[in-house]
Amino acid sequence: xxxxxxxxxxxxxxxxxxxxxxxxxxxxxxxxxxxxxxxxxxxxxxxxxxxxxxxxxxxxxxxxxxxxxxxxxxxxxxxxxxxxxxxxxxxxxxxxxxxxxxxxxxxxxxxxxxxxxxxxxxxxxxxxxxxxxxxxxxxxxxxxxxxxxxxxxxxxxxxxxxxxxxxxxxxxxxxxxxxxxxxxxxxxxxxxxxxxxxxxxxxxxxxxxxxxxxxxxxxxxxxxxxxxxxxxxxxxxxxxxxxxxxxxxxxxxxxxxxxxxxxxxxxxxxxxxxxxxxxxxxxxxxxxxxxxxxxxxxxxxxxxxxxxxxxxxxxxxxxxxxxxxxxxxxxxxxxxxxxxxxxxxxxxxxxxxxxxxxxxxxxxxxx
Amino acid sequence: xxxxxxxxxxxxxxxxxxxxxxxxxxxxxxxxxxxxxxxxxxxxxxxxxxxxxxxxxxxxxxxxxxxxxxxxxxxxxxxxxxxxxxxxxxxxxxxxxxxxxxxxxxxxxxxxxxxxxxxxxxxxxx
Numbered sequence: 126x127x128x129x130x131x132x133x134x135x136x137x138x139x140x141x142x143x144x145x146x147x148x149x150x151x152x153x154x155x156x157x158x159x160x161x162x163x164x165x166x167x168x169x170x171x172x173x174x175x176x177x178x179x180x181x182x183x184x185x186x187x188x189x190x191x192x193x194x195x196x197x198x199x200x201x202x203x204x205x206x207x208x209x210x211x212x213x214x215x216x217x218x219x220x221x222x223x224x225x226x227x228x229x230x231x232x233x234x235x236x237x238x239x240x241x242x243x244x245x246x247x248x249x250x251x252x253x254x255x256x257x258x259x260x261x262x263x264x265x266x267x268x269x270x271x272x273x274x275x276x277x278x279x280x281x282x283x284x285x286x287x288x289x290x291x292x293x294x295x296x297x298x299x300x301x302x303x304x305x306x307x308x309x310x311x312x313x314x315x316x317x318x319x320x321x322x323x324x325x326x327x328x329x330x331x332x333x334x335x336x337x338x339x340x341x342x343x344x345x346x347x348x349x350x351x352x353x354x355x356x357x358x359x360x361x362x363x364x365x366x367x368x369x370x371x372x373x374x375x376x377x378x379x380x381x382x383x384x385x386x387x388x389x390x391x392x393x394x395x396x397x398x399x400x401x402x403x404x405x406x407x408x409x410x411x412x413x414x415x416x417x418x419x420x421x422x423x424x425x426x427x428x429x430x431x432x433x434x435x436x437x438x439x440x441x442x443x444x445x446x447x448x449x450x451x452x453x454x455x456x457x458x459x460x461x462x463x464x465x466x467x468x469x470x471x472x473x474x475x476x477x478x479x480x481x482x483x484x485x486x487x488x489x490x491x492x
Numbered sequence: 493x494x495x496x497x498x499x500x501x502x503x504x505x506x507x508x509x510x511x512x513x514x515x516x517x518x519x520x521x522x523x524x525x526x527x528x529x530x531x532x533x534x535x536x537x538x539x540x541x542x543x544x545x546x547x548x549x550x551x552x553x554x555x556x557x558x559x560x561x562x563x564x565x566x567x568x569x570x571x572x573x574x575x576x577x578x579x580x581x582x583x584x585x586x587x588x589x590x591x592x593x594x595x596x597x598x599x600x601x602x603x604x605x606x607x608x609x610x611x612x613x614x615x616x617x618x
Binding site (some may be wrong): 154155159160161162164169346347350416417419439440442446468 | 516526529532547549550551552553554573576577
């Protein structure tokens with residue numbers, strides 16, 4: 126299959142991007158300043174991320190669609206307000222995770238943002254479940270960019286008036302050059318920020334305007350260090366079909382009201398795990414010293430017994446040290462538990478810690 | 493002090509009497525990106541030509557550091573362990589990695605001069 130390029134490809138080249146292949150797309154991993162500077166610039170100012178490789182699935186429908194989607198997602202969708210978003214998962218019957226996603230209620234139905242590597246499979250699964258009853262569009266004509274960091278609200282509001290009044294995890298339609306664009310206040314960095322869905326032909330112009338106002342393009346490399354410091358999961362690493370949302374320590378994202386009734390895909394297992402507990406669970410892991418424990422690093426307890434594995438690990442530029450998360454046997458998941466990480470044949474001390482490594486600063490708002 | 497020589501694994505080596513100073517090239521740091529971790533061989537240990545003698549990690553990945561010649565480690569640069577970003581800033585001078593008392597000076601002959609290395613680096617990164 127031919128590698129795809131996003132509509133911002135020329136701009137990435139103009140900004141001296143280094144590219145990598147990711148989920149069938151040629152994506153910028155970093156620009157000339159490098160991952161650490163890009164990471165810090167996002168935390169201190171404002172960074173723009175091209176996430177156009179992600180899926181934007183529009184499903185059109187009303188009351189019936191809400192009922193049918195509730196059979197799939199563990200969410201209280203009938204009480205979800207217009208333009209409000211929720212984090213959720215597409216699970217299999219054993220509560221294994223096909224994908225994690227953000228679902229937003231729009232005036233015509235729902236907009237679901239899917240991971241790039243999963244989007245085509247998700248579309249197939251959802252189409253089957255929904256039995257072709259609703260119009261579903263995995264929109265290739267729209268790009269998706271995120272603008273993240275403390276100055277982002279001011280910068281974006283200068284170009285698109287009114288966005289600063291959005292609350293965290295809510296969105297609305299705005300216009301740019303007479304084009305309808307959908308903006309939500311959300312992101313994947315632990316910073317205040319927005320995600321903007323805009324037709325392909327106008328994304329270059331909008332992004333260049335944001336850069337002119339002081340924001341900068343940030344690559345996937347810094348996106349990874351930012352999300353890991355923020356304790357956020359990456360599908361295919363921290364989440365996959367062999368892990369459930371309860372094991373992933375994401376039960377906060379499952380509606381309590383829906384658990385009481387069950388009747389969504391995977392609900393039997395979810396309810397059982399919530400009642401009986403789980404044998405492994407996702408935790409934050411802080412290595413002592415500077416050693417970096419990457420994905421697949423084995424975790425041992427103090428008696429040298431293998432108790433788990435790292436699923437994401439890197440150097441956190443804002444923490445100024447290594448950060449990791451992984452799955453350990455439940456009895457070793459308590460905060461401050463001492464563990465050992467096997468890196469290049471040697472065991473290095475670390476401890477279980479709470480997430481995030483870097484504290485969030487989301488705008489909750491008053492309205 | 494002798495001419496600086498280079499290895500295919502992107503190390504540089506400078507001979508001063510029978511002691512060699514070894515580090516990684518600017519080209520290597522540009523390929524690695526921001527270096528955030530460095531591990532050096534132990535003082536007093538022996539290393540064999542082309543064997544592993546340390547590790548550098550960028551935000552993206554870990555890479556082994558090899559020694560271009562054999563010898564005994566007589567000194568290591570703690571400054572780059574304490575602040576690995578120094579390696580990106582000044583890789584071919586103050587951010588050296590380790591010093592070796594070399595075993596066999598003829599091993600130096602197997603290495604590239606600057607002109608050959610620059611050509612090699614350009615070809616392999618294209």
